[in-house]
Amino acid sequence: MISVTGLAKIYQTGRVQVAALTEVSFGIAAGEFVAIMGPSGSGKSTLMNILGCLDLPTAGSYRLAGREISGLSQRELAEIRNRELGFVFQSFNLLPRLIAWRNVELPLIYAGIPPGERRERALALLAMVGLADRAGHRPRELSGGEQQRIAIARALANRPAVILADEPTGNLDTKAGREIMKVFTALHQEGKTIIMITHDPEIAVYAGRVLYFRDGRLRRDLLTVNPETGEALTARDLLDRLHGEEDEGEKEEERP
Amino acid sequence: MKIRDNLQISLEGLAANPLRSILTTLGVIIGVTAVIIMTALGEGASRQVTAGIEGLGSNLLIITPGRTGRRTRELGAAGSATTVTSDLLPVLEQELAREGGELIRGIAPEARQALTVRNASLSMTTNVFGVTPAYLSVRGYALSEGAFFTGDDLERRHRLAVLGKNTAEELFGEKSPVGEVIRIANNRFTVIGVLAERGYSGFSHLDDLVLVPLTTAQRRLFGHERLQSIYLEVVDSRFMDAAYERVDRILQRYFAEETAYSLNNQVQMLETLQSTTRTFTLLLAGIAGVSLVVGGIGIMNIMLVSVTERIREIGIRKALGAQRHEILLQFLFEAIVLSLAGGGIGILLGLAGSRLAAFFGGWPAVVSWEAILLAFTFALAVGLFFGVYPAYKASLLPPAEALRHE
DSSP states (O other), X not given: OEEEEXXXXXXXXXXXXXXXXXXXXXXXXXXXXXXXXXXXXXXXXXXXXXXXXXXXXXXXXXEETTEEOTTOOHHHHHHHHHHXXXXXXXTOOOOTTSOHHHHHHHHHHHTTXXXXXXXXXXXXXXHHTTOGGGTTOOGGGSOHHHHHHHHHHHHTXXXXXXXXXXXXXXXXXHXXXXXXXXXXXXXXXXXXXXXXXXXXXXXXXXXXXXEEEETTEEEEEEESBOTTTOOBOOHHHHHHHHHTTSOHXXXXXXXX | OOHHHXXXXXXXXXXXXXHHHHHHHHXXXXXXXXXXXXXXXXXXXXXHHHHHHHTTOSXXXXXXXXXXXXXXXXXXXXXXXXOOBTTHHHHHHHHHHHTTGGXXXXXXXXXXXXXXXXXXXXXXXXXXXXXXXXXXXXXXXXXXXXXXXOHHHHHTTOOEEEEOHHHHHHHHTTSOOTTOEEEETTEEEEEEEEEOOOOBOSSSBTTSEEEEEHHHIIIIIIOSOBOSEEEEEESOGGXXXXXXXXXXXXXXXXXXXXXXXEEEEHHHHHHHHHHHHHHHHHHHHHHHHHHHHHHHHHHHHHHHHHHHHTHHHHHHHHHTTOOHHHHHHHHHHHHHHHHHHXXXXXXXXXXXXXXXXXXXXXXXXXXXXXXXXXHHHHHHHHHHHHHHHHHHHHHHSOHHHHHHOX
């Protein structure tokens, strides 16, 4: 589904060049649920922007569903964001003045779907995330968990194959976070490809695979479930595995 | 994405901040209103001036003291100079009798002053005109009742008065004033006639006056021999130029200085005054236009703020698949809707304001379709012009950057 080779992103700030990503290569198969981890400044957000077609890499290749992204025009990128990708953000990014179903409807507007069908589909999506009775509420009238579920419904509007989530539980309490992860797990089981940034190992273990970034490089690529024994890693195991080969000083800092 | 959807998004954007939307349109509303009222007043003034000159009578040459009109193309203090007096009248008559007399049908001098006119307890201040018997026909007046002065009345300085229709009504109501006695500046005058209704002429109300014999007026009321105007009626419009030449020669010889008098015909006066009112109208419209431009800059200012404030919204919309032109249209429509609403409201207010100005200002206001069209088109152009830049700026924002914006 996704194939990244030799990806690099260099930001130019004044005369200083900052390499946000260096020589990143990996592949993600269709239907995989992948967590991207790493300390802040590790380049994971930059990677997410590139995977989300919100930004273009400085060098390297990014293929999405067999299509090379780096050479595409703004117009084509917008089309891919609209139809092939669904975004879920840490701060929900709902439009505050629009009621729930009108927020869900947004990608359908830009896809050129007629109004009647848009409303029907938006309401069906809200029902799917369990918010049918909240369709007429504005975001500020809803809890964080509800807002994030609306955002997920919106991400699913054009039935994209890939869901990109940037710290989807970052602004939520543990309970609401767990509920959101249930939704993601269900989507994963339906066959969606999900790529999720998180710094929380408790959340990361919901994914089947963890990509760990540091200083703009991919440092670890590991599975959370042993394919032979079917044994799943706990959050603590995951932390140990990620930091196992780091030097002692850094290990102390990273440990919660 | 349909235009309809775009328009709806823009309208929702405006509705989200109604106070700001209204304040923004206010600039355009005031601009359009001002343009319409100003041009209506200018047009009204122009028509009034035209009607006033046409109301003077036909085929007239007009001698006034001081230099005005024709050559300098400016309106000086017409009538304020004191060079033209009754002494000129016999000279004019003699000279015309010698040559060119056949071109002139009548000569009507006029001296005027605003004075208090009383009938018993009723009093009013009105223009009192000292005139000669020829005045009636030269100025195109008719009598509705009674009689007019004769040459004999002038020679003997009889204290007789002929009232304009309005003056008669104010002083006497429904009663006929003929035969009654009025007091003009405390002199008793007997009313011998009433003029037929003439209507409004621009300079003065043609029905709001008192005519008395010129000699009586000069001796008893004004105390001097000065004349404000001498009207010469030319027998036929074909001879206007010839008559002008002849009269001008006489005047040149009579007056030592060229600037002591003006000789005009209606066409020249019309041209002069119309060019003046045109300038006046343009000036007013220009001032109003400036306020429209200021209103447009207001729209641009608000749109720029709006774009900055909604960078995150732009980022979200782009992440969800909005094309660049769709963002452009969203903000452009907002600007256009604002300016169109401002234009529409401005037109309504302009129409109402013109009526009010006419009512309270005692000044006719003529709203023209051209002015409405111009103001509206200008409002739309202002919206488009000042909306394009912020909209373009919004559409160019890279989505990743816009999403990071707090």
